[in-house]
Structures are given as C-alpha cells and as structure tokens.
Amino acid sequence: MSDSIHHHFGLSYANYLVLHRTLLQSMSAEWQQQFVALLRQFDEAFAHVPQAEAYEVTAAREREVRDLDDHEARLLGITVDPRRGKEPPEWMPPENRTEWRDAHRDPAYSRHGQELDPNERVMLPTADPVPHYNRGRTHIEPCDAPPR
Known part of the structure; x- marks a missing residue:
C-alpha cells in the first residue's frame, strides 16, 4: 500500500482535500482531461460507499x-x-x-x-483570495515551475 496521499497531507489532521475550481480550470486542457479521468476512476472505485449529499466549504484562517x-x-x-x-x-x-x-x-x-x-x-471565516470561477471564464495563469 502506498502512503503518497498520507505524505501529501503532511502532519495535518485534514480529512478532506479542497481544490479551487478556478485554479483547476486554469490548467491546460490536457491536464484537465487527465485529472477528470482520475476523478472518474476514483468515483467508480468508491461508488459503493455512502457519501454525504453535499459539503460546505468556507475560506478561513486557523x-x-x-x-x-x-x-x-x-x-x-x-x-x-x-x-x-x-x-x-x-x-x-x-x-x-x-x-x-x-x-x-x-x-x-x-x-x-x-x-x-x-x-x-x-x-475563523475570511474572504476567499481566489476569484470565483464565473462559469469557466475566470483564468489565472499557472506558473511555469517544473513539476515536483
């Protein structure tokens, strides 16, 4: 069993991974296709596990x-x-x-x-610094840093 995900979360007690839609939509089309394919795989693998209907995410400071x-x-x-x-x-x-x-x-x-x-x-709730996705029109240019 790999512990890559566990290491990604580090020493935090976080139980969820929250990703900004605006930032996801700002990635290249190829990257988005690969990401969505992985999400589909994930959904299929855990289709048998009961899930909450919805979650509420709020920007905050700890x-x-x-x-x-x-x-x-x-x-x-x-x-x-x-x-x-x-x-x-x-x-x-x-x-x-x-x-x-x-x-x-x-x-x-x-x-x-x-x-x-x-x-x-x-x-402590705070304003979200990343702009709303605005039906896919908001784009933030990713940096060209090499992948880790």
Whole structure:
C-alpha cells in the first residue's frame, strides 16, 4: 500500500482535500482531461460507499483559541471566563482585589457549553483570495515551475 496521499497531507489532521475550481480550470486542457479521468476512476472505485449529499466549504484562517481577540471569539460563539467564575473573597479590601484578579487569571474558553482547550485550533471565516470561477471564464495563469 502506498502512503503518497498520507505524505501529501503532511502532519495535518485534514480529512478532506479542497481544490479551487478556478485554479483547476486554469490548467491546460490536457491536464484537465487527465485529472477528470482520475476523478472518474476514483468515483467508480468508491461508488459503493455512502457519501454525504453535499459539503460546505468556507475560506478561513486557523487560529488557536487563546489567540482570539474579543470580536473573533464572539463571532465564533466562544465565551471567555478570565477567572473561571472565581471572584475575590468578600473580606478582601478593595485595594487588593485588582492584584488578586491579576494573580488568578487562568481563562476558561467554551463554545456551546463545551470547554475548549486554549491550544485548540478553530477556523475563523475570511474572504476567499481566489476569484470565483464565473462559469469557466475566470483564468489565472499557472506558473511555469517544473513539476515536483
């Protein structure tokens, strides 16, 4: 068994390969014919496997939860509790409370009631830098770099 595809994905945990239609249509006619022939082969080989009817793909930037600013966290429905619900003891003098709050800053992050690890990566939606395919009329010139 070859591990070429596994190596292509590298160390990522990606489960899908997403390709831009605009870029695919910008390749040479010969390349497109070869690619479509491989896709047909792939479809035939796995015709017996149930597939989802459709998928939704959104351009995004990957961020760690702890690096989100307030606006980004709100956009993703992530709440931040800077002191995990703890407050300074009532007996503590007001002049010491700021110092107490700073010393007990160990934020908790949650989304939909689920606690998130601060190192967890989330997808922050962004504008797609590649233009829409526009019924096949959009063309981006591929570079002439030699194949790897």
